[in-house]
Amino acid sequence: MQQFLSIVKKCYNFAKENIRIIVPAVFALVSVIAVIVSVNSCDLTVAYTFSYGDKTLCVRDTVDFNAAKTIIKMASATGDVENYIDEPVFTKTVAMRSQLDNVNSVAETIIENTDGIVVATILRVNGEYVACVEGETSLDEYLEKSRTRYDKDGSVSAFVDKITTEKAYYPKSQVKTLDEIIEVIDKLSVKTVSTVSGKYNVAYSTTVIKDKAKAVGYRATKTAGSYGVVSYTDEVTYVNGKESSRERLESKTIKQPSNEVIVVGTAAISGGNSFRWPLAGGYFYTMTSYYGDGRGHKGWDIAGSTGTPICASMSGVVTEASSGWNGGYGTKVVLDHGNGVKTVYAHCQKLYVKVGDVVTGGQVIATMGNTGRSTGPHLHFEININGSAVNPEIYLGKR
Numbered sequence: 330m331q332q333f334l335s336i337v338k339k340c341y342n343f344a345k346e347n348i349r350i351i352v353p354a355v356f357a358l359v360s361v362i363a364v365i366v367s368v369n370s371c372d373l374t375v376a377y378t379f380s381y382g383d384k385t386l387c388v389r390d391t392v393d394f395n396a397a398k399t400i401i402k403m404a405s406a407t408g409d410v411e412n413y414i415d416e417p418v419f420t421k422t423v424a425m426r427s428q429l430d431n432v433n434s435v436a437e438t439i440i441e442n443t444d445g446i447v448v449a450t451i452l453r454v455n456g457e458y459v460a461c462v463e464g465e466t467s468l469d470e471y472l473e474k475s476r477t478r479y480d481k482d483g484s485v486s487a488f489v490d491k492i493t494t495e496k497a498y499y500p501k502s503q504v505k506t507l508d509e510i511i512e513v514i515d516k517l518s519v520k521t522v523s524t525v526s527g528k529y530n531v532a533y534s535t536t537v538i539k540d541k542a543k544a545v546g547y548r549a550t551k552t553a554g555s556y557g558v559v560s561y562t563d564e565v566t567y568v569n570g571k572e573s574s575r576e577r578l579e580s581k582t583i584k585q586p587s588n589e590v591i592v593v594g595t596a597a598i599s600g601g602n603s604f605r606w607p608l609a610g611g612y613f614y615t616m617t618s619y620y621g622d623g624r625g626h627k628g629w630d631i632a633g634s635t636g637t638p639i640c641a642s643m644s645g646v647v648t649e650a651s652s653g654w655n656g657g658y659g660t661k662v663v664l665d666h667g668n669g670v671k672t673v674y675a676h677c678q679k680l681y682v683k684v685g686d687v688v689t690g691g692q693v694i695a696t697m698g699n700t701g702r703s704t705g706p707h708l709h710f711e712i713n714i715n716g717s718a719v720n721p722e723i724y725l726g727k728r
């Protein structure tokens with residue numbers, strides 16, 4: 330205890346003798362503590378100032394500038410804007426927290442003071458960047474005009490793709506003019522759906538009555554045929570004005586077709602036989618094309634082997650017997666049976682008759698070949714009445 334009192338006394342004496350030094354030292358120590366305390370926990374903070382364009386900004390840390398650059402980059406679509414942003418010179422300082430610039434306002438200042446970058450409106454198709462125009466432009470008016478460009482009364486239209494617009498920062502050198510972006514908008518694909526109504530005719534069928542009392546070539550209408558009529562309502566989808574699909578919503582028969590009935594004569598002409606099969610019997614054959622097939626086939630195509638004998642279908646006079654192209658018929662024979670009735674035998678190999686010969690039904694007049702417009706040995710057989718080809722089925726039955 331005695332020892333402790335002695336130390337306290339020594340200290341007191343030291344303080345008394347050095348009072349001029351201790352007081353300022355204590356003041357200095359308190360000031361330093363005060364500054365440290367206020368910088369760390371009060372309103373003041375270490376900060377960095379820098380100039381950008383004509384503005385001076387203050388940030389908490391130099392990395393805030395990079396964060397602002399990242400914001401601009403993120404909002405620049407495909408535009409490479411980074412190269413246009415200058416790196417500032419930072420000065421360390423102490424600043425009030427409330428006066429610090431936040432990252433977003435730093436980004437705005439950079440945009441306002443960087444000539445190479447502008448605020449733009451970007452057009453995206455299915456999320457993909459397509460083009461952009463300078464300024465915060467509402468492209469709605471132009472998009473609406475483009476979307477409805479194929480509209481008719483009551484149609485519903487939509488863009489085929491998902492079209493979106495958004496604000497972005499973009500290099501000034503890469504933005505398009507309003508006219509250029511309107512041109513892009515006017516080419517966006519549009520789907521238009523319309524309801525279409527109309528009528529169409531339904532063909533009638535023909536019943537043939539054979540009359541043995543009338544000569545071949547006779548043809549009379551017993552009952553006139555008439556078309557049926559059907560009304561319909563379709564939902565039609567157009568892409569850029571062209572029909573792409575159609576769905577029948579409603580169909581109604583207004584009038585049933587009524588059958589035509591005709592009478593044809595089958596009696597022999599001038600003492601000969603009536604029509605007979607134009608090939609010699611016993612040979613294998615295949616019907617490869619009927620009357621009316623494709624674009625109005627004028628007769629029957631009967632396929633077989635080259636050299637199969639071809640017979641006169643009825644007695645008559647040879648009016649043509651020639652080889653060559655003959656308009657695609659190749660080597661052919663034409664027989665005149667009188668009364669406006671003729672038969673034609675085309676694509677033949679050899680001819681056994683000449684013009685002026687009188688032939689009887691069943692007589693061999695030529696052999697089957699592959700001449701003219703033909704892709705294999707066959708006989709093209711026609712029956713012509715008063716210059717028009719008729720269906721051989723009328724006289725020879727179904728084959």
Ligand SMILES: [Zn+2]
Pocket residue numbers: 618626628629630708709710
């Ligand atoms: Zn043919």
